[in-house]
Amino acid sequence: MSIKENLAKVKETLDEGVTLVAVSKTKPVADLMEAYEAGQRVFGENKIQEMTQKWETMPKDIQWHMVGHVQRNKVKYMAEYVSLIHGADSLKLLREIDKQAKKYSRVIHCLLQVHIAAEDTKYGLDENELLEIVHSEEFRQMKNIRVVGLMGMATFTKDEGQIRKEFKYLKSLFDQTKGSLPGLKVLSMGMSGDYRIALEEGSNMVRIGSSIFGARD
Numbered sequence: 649m650s651i652k653e654n655l656a657k658v659k660e661t662l663d664e665g666v667t668l669v670a671v672s673k674t675k676p677v678a679d680l681m682e683a684y685e686a687g688q689r690v691f692g693e694n695k696i697q698e699m700t701q702k703w704e705t706m707p708k709d710i711q712w713h714m715v716g717h718v719q720r721n722k723v724k725y726m727a728e729y730v731s732l733i734h735g736a737d738s739l740k741l742l743r744e745i746d747k748q749a750k751k752y753s754r755v756i757h758c759l760l761q762v763h764i765a766a767e768d769t770k771y772g773l774d775e776n777e778l779l780e781i782v783h784s785e786e787f788r789q790m791k792n793i794r795v796v797g798l799m800g801m802a803t804f805t806k807d808e809g810q811i812r813k814e815f816k817y818l819k820s821l822f823d824q825t826k827g828s829l830p831g832l833k834v835l836s837m838g839m840s841g842d843y844r845i846a847l848e849e850g851s852n853m854v855r856i857g858s859s860i861f862g863a864r865d
């Protein structure tokens with residue numbers, strides 16, 4: 649099936665109000681353009697250099713989402729154009745994003761990444777760290793970032809019960825955090841293998857790569 653057909657098939661399964669991030673990491677611009685021609689405008693990448701190259705060559709009405717782990721010293725390369733950073737996971741990183749955003753007179757939207765998986769290889773805040781940031785005075789003073797939601801990745805497993813439990817947990821943190829951060833509206837959870845479960849558990853932003861563009865090498 650073509651990228652266009654894959655995209656249509658995925659979109660069929662999404663309710664209105666759910667944002668589809670087409671995760672295009674490692675894929676050539678020609679593939680992204682095929683999705684673009686089919687109407688897709690939100691793309692996700694996990695390497696700043698690759699995303700920046702694609703941003704430079706592709707149409708300017710695309711929203712670029714950084715879905716991967718962010719190294720602080722590279723924030724400056726995407727500060728001019730990035731539309732949403734999914735992986736904000738420390739006050740230090742937020743401080744750097746705030747600083748770089750200011751240089752472009754921008755307010756960069758971020759999601760706080762929460763560690764919900766059983767594997768300890770995945771990045772993200774634990775519950776206490778999340779609440780610490782949310783309640784920190786320094787964070788509240790930052791003018792050039794806006795935390796608009798939470799992001800999490802479930803364990804890579806066939807055990808649907810476990811995946812569901814992890815998504816449920818993130819949703820509960822989302823509801824809890826909303827009390828302190830009224831601007832919270834995005835819940836980014838779900839990838840090709842588990843997004844149907846994520847949607848059932850309240851996700852409103854899914855990050856889908858291989859089901860659209862095919863397997864990566």
Ligand SMILES: *Cc1c(COP(=O)(O)O)cnc(C)c1O
Binds near residue numbers: 801
């Ligand atoms: C690669 C990636 C995805 C997409 O994964 P697929 O399984 O190809 O859909 C989603 N989220 C993050 C953070 C990723 O790195």
